[in-house]
Amino acid sequence: MPNDKVMDLIDLLNLKQIEKNIFEGQNKDIGGPMVFGGQVLAQALNAAMRTVKTAVNVHSMHAYFILPGNIDLPIRYEVDCIRDGRSFVTRRIVAFQKNKAIFNMAASFHRFEEGYNHQIEMLNVPPPESLMSFTQYANEMANKFDLMLIKTFADNSPIDFRPVEQINLMNPGKKPPFRHVWFKADGTLPNDKNIHQCVAAYASDFNLLTTALLPHNVSMFQGKMQLASLDHAMWFHRDFKADEWLLYAIDSPSASNARGFCRGSIFSRNGQLVASVTQEGLMRLWNR
Numbered sequence: 001m002p003n004d005k006v007m008d009l010i011d012l013l014n015l016k017q018i019e020k021n022i023f024e025g026q027n028k029d030i031g032g033p034m035v036f037g038g039q040v041l042a043q044a045l046n047a048a049m050r051t052v053k054t055a056v057n058v059h060s061m062h063a064y065f066i067l068p069g070n071i072d073l074p075i076r077y078e079v080d081c082i083r084d085g086r087s088f089v090t091r092r093i094v095a096f097q098k099n100k101a102i103f104n105m106a107a108s109f110h111r112f113e114e115g116y117n118h119q120i121e122m123l124n125v126p127p128p129e130s131l132m133s134f135t136q137y138a139n140e141m142a143n144k145f146d147l148m149l150i151k152t153f154a155d156n157s158p159i160d161f162r163p164v165e166q167i168n169l170m171n172p173g174k175k176p177p178f179r180h181v182w183f184k185a186d187g188t189l190p191n192d193k194n195i196h197q198c199v200a201a202y203a204s205d206f207n208l209l210t211t212a213l214l215p216h217n218v219s220m221f222q223g224k225m226q227l228a229s230l231d232h233a234m235w236f237h238r239d240f241k242a243d244e245w246l247l248y249a250i251d252s253p254s255a256s257n258a259r260g261f262c263r264g265s266i267f268s269r270n271g272q273l274v275a276s277v278t279q280e281g282l283m284r285l286w287n288r
Contacts, residue, residue, distance in 0.1 A: 006187035006243075009158035013042045013198045015050070021079040023047045027071050030156065035069025037229040038205030040095055040103050042198040047077040048091040048107040049194050056089050056109035058197060062233045063105035073097045087111050119237070119273040120265065125164045128182035128245050134161035141169045159203045160186040167214070169221055175214040177252035181207050185243040199242040200275060204234055204264065209281040212252035212260025224286035230259065232279045240266075240274040258284045 008028070015023035025043040027035050041063055049058065069075060080092040088110055095103035135157060164180040183203050189195055209227045210220060220227050240246065247267045254261045264277035 003187035005158040006185050013046050015046050021051050023077045025075045035071055038202040042202035044093040044105045045201050046198050047079050048093050051079045052089055056111045059110045060235045061107045064231045065103055065229050067102040069102050122267040122271040125180050128162040131162040158186055159183055172219050174217045177211055177214045179211045179250045181248045182245050184245050189243040196242040204277045208262040208279045211250045212255050212262055226284040228282040230280050235276045238272050238274045240268050245269045
């Protein structure tokens, strides 16, 4: 059975239906002033899934974050059922607060087909059992530096993150823009493919932009660093379980014009490439 934190996440991502193709979601405070982008991604994906009646599965989603979400207001998701084909189904989802669009996403669903199969190889990294959890590390740092944001996240996270490379949150130094993080739901999820994909979408928004900061010896907790997701795309290649260990291999090929670009490959523990992610985000340092 799911534990309380995982059950809360499932409830958060499972939207209330208001009208046909219109849904409403609540927000969870994870320590920041605005709604967490991964929450909106996963809720929008849930809204799209709820309108699909045929035997297809999501294979890609492309999203733009338009305005910061107000943590105190519910989010309304309106789904446009653009196409229901024999092989592919297409949905457009727009999220609103106070009748203003804060987010939009296109999602594509595909009926299973046999075909060619290849993938890149997973890097050989230490197993998650040998690594300190991010929750443990974050609590140590929060107690040392009184970082309430990170303490709130660490104490309430439904996702167990195990970074391969431990980064000093306050004094990161200059490092190459590469990271590897094991993650999984911190408890058992129901045997529902849609839930596992939504949870993976939720978790995929963590650790990306902070990877783009690594070459610059700056931290999101230092000074006036503003980080915000601008767009996010995700492709689902193969079946997986989000309550089993997944390796997130992240790199940031470029940062320019106050934006950082990041890529992620998500592998199952046996080395299967199950999903890919790209994101560009704002990296704005005020009063440099």
